[in-house]
Amino acid sequence: MLPFILKRLGLALLVALTVSFISFSLLFLSGDPAAALAGETASGEDVEAIRRLYGFDRPMLVQYGEWLFSAVQGDFGESYYFKLPVASLIAERLQVTMLLGVCGILFALLTAVPLGVAAAIRPNSLIDRVALFLSVAGQAMPSFWFGLILIVVFAIQLGWLPPSGAATWRHFIMPTIVLGYYAMPAIMRLTRAGMLDVLNSDFIRTARAKGAGEGRVLFKHALRNAIIPVVSLAAVQMGFMLGGSIVVESVFALHGAGFLAWESIARNDLPTVQALILVFSMFYIVFTFLADVLNAWLDPRMRSS
Template sequence: MLGFLLKRAALALAVAVTVSIISFLLLRASGDIAVAVAGEGATEADIEAIRIQFGFDRPLIVQYFEWAGNALTGDLGQSVYFRVPVVELIGERMPVTMGLGALALVFAVALSIPLGVAAALRPNSIIDRLSLWIAVLGQAMPSFWFALLLMLVMGVWWRWLPISGAGGFDHYIMPAIALGYYATPAIMRLTRAGMIEVLESDYIRTAHAKGLGTGKVLFKHALRNAVIPVVSLAAVQFGFMLSGSIVIESIFALPGVGHLAWISLQRSDFTVVQGIVLMLSVIYILMALVADLFNAWLDPRIRVA
């Protein structure tokens, strides 16, 4: 297990370094950052002063290693617009985004896994067709349109939930549903396919032949093996939720990292954008690493291989 852990950690570190290089270069490939920061009407002297102040006049490789070295110590630079450290800005808003992502993932898993299991137990039944309908609807409907529909029905017509802000838990219910519903189809289909494959295995027939109860065979033996790929997919979907929260947070006026990224892009605050990309990428990579370790714990064949 230790060797498996070290290999996965080394791979995660390599991916993190690669992502940091790509994100660093992409922001600079979008144009002259000094011109964007200076804004319209800035003179050449103003642009040059900004270029010197933020070190944009130095070679790219020097800029990257200085930024990466500072990032390792927790220094992601200072916001051009807000005039405060980027770490403070992200730290203030990260709990909102993480909480929203966690609630969205819980909603997606709680809805998709039972539907996937039920559909696998009764293929081509009404439950199976209902699950397929939910999956198709979830993939076809844009999350922003679904969010606006939830606001209209549950917030304006029925007045069950608040439609904006982050005052309490009830403020996160609609955003979590809108964000998590998009991940439901993939998790549900993967659960259904995994359960159908596992239920046809020899060891499941042996368990039934030995007289084990249906519930014990289903949840202790079948679901444990069928859920292994679902864990990896859920970790990936959680990363997508964090990065895709920019739209949902903007619609529901949640003061999270996604909303901060939108504001920073509007104001050409590339230091903040770069820090957000790095932080979300690291979280995404860590989630994938945790999923790999959890899968290895569920199935010893993975770590032996």
């Protein structure tokens, strides 16, 4: 198990280094950052002054090396717009996004996995059709529209939940449902397909022939094998929820890291944009690494391969 973990860890570090260089380079390939900071009405002398002030006149590899060295130490510079350290700014906003992402993926897993298992046990039944309907509706329904519908029904008409903000746990109920519902269809379909495939396997028939109870067959033998691709998908979905929650945060006025990314892009706040791209990418890499380790524990064949 240890050689597998070390191999995956080395691959994760290599991917992280590549992503950091690409994310740093894209901001310069999109245009002249000095001209963007100076504004459309700035003169050539003003642009050159800003280029020298922020070090944009140096080679890009030198800038990248200095930025990466500081980023490893937790120093992402100072925000051009907020005039605050980028690290503290992201840490403050990331709490909301992390809480929303964890709640969203838990809601998706606790809803989609049981529905997928139930649909696989009874194919073409009512529960299977309900799962199919929820899957299709989740893919077809835009998250911002779903969020607005929940606000109209549960906040305005019924008055059960607050429409926006992040003051109490009740403020996170509707955003959690919206964010989690977006991930439900893929998890549900993958769980159903995996269970159908495993339930028709020889080792399941052997377990039943030996007199194993149906619950033991379903959860110890079938679900353990069918859940392996779901773990990988959940890791990807969790990374997406953290990096792509900007729509949900905007609809429900949750000023998290996703909303901060939109603010920074709109205001040409390059240090904050660079740091956010790196942080969100690291989440993807870490979750994928943890999913690989968990899958290797669930399926020993992955360690030898």
